Amino acid sequence: MIICHCQSITDHDIRAAVDWMRAADKDTVITPGKIYHALGKRADCGGCMPLFLNTMRTNENFRVPARRDVPPVLRHLRAVATD
Numbered sequence: 001m002i003i004c005h006c007q008s009i010t011d012h013d014i015r016a017a018v019d020w021m022r023a024a025d026k027d028t029v030i031t032p033g034k035i036y037h038a039l040g041k042r043a044d045c046g047g048c049m050p051l052f053l054n055t056m057r058t059n060e061n062f063r064v065p066a067r068r069d070v071p072p073v074l075r076h077l078r079a080v081a082t083d
Contacts, residue, residue: 017039018059019059
């Protein structure tokens with residue numbers, strides 16, 4: 001499915017870029033800008049951003065794996081802060 005019409009980026013392109021970035025560096029923070037860069041493209045109008053973000057977030061390789069050396073107290077701070 002086409003996600004970004006301006007740059008002709010598909011959901012497959014986004015998933016492949018996320019998989020490639022995670023394989024290259026398991027601790028990298030993946031952003032839309034990095035995905036555009038990896039695909040050799042640039043964001044244009046931004047109308048695709050909600051669908052773009054949803055596509056990258058639903059990829060099983062999107063999240064940075066939890067590190068064992070980080071104390072559990074520091075995990076899920078955002079959920080605690082908004083409660």
